[in-house]
Amino acid sequence: MHMVAIGGSDAGISAALRAREVAPGAEVTVVVADAYPNFSICGIPYYVSGEVTHWRNLAHRTYSDLEAAGMRLRLDTTARKVDVAGRMLHLTGPDGAAEDAVPYDQLVIGTGAVPVRPPIVGLDGLGPADGVHLLHSMDDTFAVMRTLEETGTGSAVIVGAGYVGLEMADALSERGLAVTQLERLPEVLPTVDAGLGALVRAQLEGHGVAVHAGTDVKRIDIAATAIYHGMTVDEVSDLDLSYTPPLGSPGTPSRWAPRPGPATRLPGNPPPHPLAQTPAVRPRRPRFHPVPATHSPPRGPPLSRSS
Numbered sequence: 411m412h413m414v415a416i417g418g419s420d421a422g423i424s425a426a427l428r429a430r431e432v433a434p435g436a437e438v439t440v441v442v443a444d445a446y447p448n449f450s451i452c453g454i455p456y457y458v459s460g461e462v463t464h465w466r467n468l469a470h471r472t473y474s475d476l477e478a479a480g481m482r483l484r485l486d487t488t489a490r491k492v493d494v495a496g497r498m499l500h501l502t503g504p505d506g507a508a509e510d511a512v513p514y515d516q517l518v519i520g521t522g523a524v525p526v527r528p529p530i531v532g533l534d535g536l537g538p539a540d541g542v543h544l545l546h547s548m549d550d551t552f553a554v555m556r557t558l559e560e561t562g563t564g565s566a567v568i569v570g571a572g573y574v575g576l577e578m579a580d581a582l583s584e585r586g587l588a589v590t591q592l593e594r595l596p597e598v599l600p601t602v603d604a605g606l607g608a609l610v611r612a613q614l615e616g617h618g619v620a621v622h623a624g625t626d627v628k629r630i631d632i633a634a635t636a637i638y639h640g641m642t643v644d645e646v647s648d649l650d651l652s653y654t655p656p657l658g659s660p661g662t663p664s665r666w667a668p669r670p671g672p673a674t675r676l677p678g679n680p681p682p683h684p685l686a687q688t689p690a691v692r693p694r695r696p697r698f699h700p701v702p703a704t705h706s707p708p709r710g711p712p713l714s715r716s717s
């Protein structure tokens with residue numbers, strides 16, 4: 411029996427591991443569009459903060475561990491077409507061109523979700539080069555880290571105050587950035603009741619995060635000329651963000667200077683997860699230290715078979 415899983419994150423790897431567990435003789439192939447199988451996406455904010463000191467430490471298992479568990483990994487390989495009648499999966503490789511087809515008996519699709527790009531005027535066409543980021547994958551993470559490390563920006567605006575937005579407020583505050591958090595609904599963490607959300611908001615504000623709840627971001631403008639090296643945010647609902655990309659030359663006047671002194675830390679963070687005791691995820695450090703240059707994000711394919 412040949413099982414093929416498309417997707418190398420929680421769903422795809424869990425399916426592959428379980429298949430080998432219940433059918434040790436099964437041939438299992440995992441097709442992964444990127445080069446980061448079995449990475450902790452949930453741990454990304456803690457890498458951004460500097461608490462997880464190297465991106466490789468986000469890996470739950472190494473490539474070798476996964477192969478030793480009996481699966482064949484095809485990294486940088488994208489599933490393009492399923493031929494159900496012929497039980498054949500069509501793939502392209504890293505260059506997007508080389509076609510390949512893999513026969514399967516069982517197929518598991520674990521390709522995750524796509525981040526929503528909210529309908530904000532001006533957002534289309536903006537991306538990491540403009541200092542505008544979505545956060546979903548390791549590649550997104552490396553883009554965020556490049557912006558942080560290469561621009562030395564002192565401030566960030568986070569659109570959304572769900573749990574990922576809150577984790578990023580913590581992470582960026584921990585790095586010493588001035589964080590502004592915008593939430594359309596009347597209170598932060600809108601999936602819980604408003605009373606608890608108010609407590610969370612008080613913690614955010616107590617640690618220097620400027621929270622604007624009940625605030626709908628309508629438009630982002632890239633300023634023609636940079637007076638402030640940051641965003642202008644007013645205490646109004648239906649915000650227009652006059653926005654200057656943070657990629658200015660050093661010394662550009664900064665409205666939102668990094669805060670001096672000990673970095674803040676939101677005490678709302680849960681105690682270290684049991685995983686924090688493993689070498690993969692290290693416990694929270696008491697204060698921010700810059701991520702060493704040797705830990706800069708990779709520029710090329712980062713995960714070798716020997717890693």
Ligand SMILES: Cc1cc2nc3c(=O)[nH]c(=O)nc-3n(C[C@H](O)[C@H](O)[C@H](O)COP(=O)(O)OP(=O)(O)OC[C@H]3O[C@@H](n4cnc5c(N)ncnc54)[C@H](O)[C@@H]3O)c2cc1C
Binds near residue numbers: 574
């Ligand atoms: C910043 C952040 C923090 C989070 N924190 C938490 C948390 O604390 N707790 C929690 O429970 N959840 C958390 N989540 C959510 C959690 O990470 C996701 O629920 C989980 O990653 C979903 O796993 P998945 O395998 O379904 O999909 P994904 O993690 O999205 O993985 C999709 C996989 O499919 C691959 N893929 C996609 N298309 C193709 C294709 N055509 N061919 C081949 N491969 C393809 C991708 O390369 C990837 O390997 C967090 C998410 C983010 C972004």
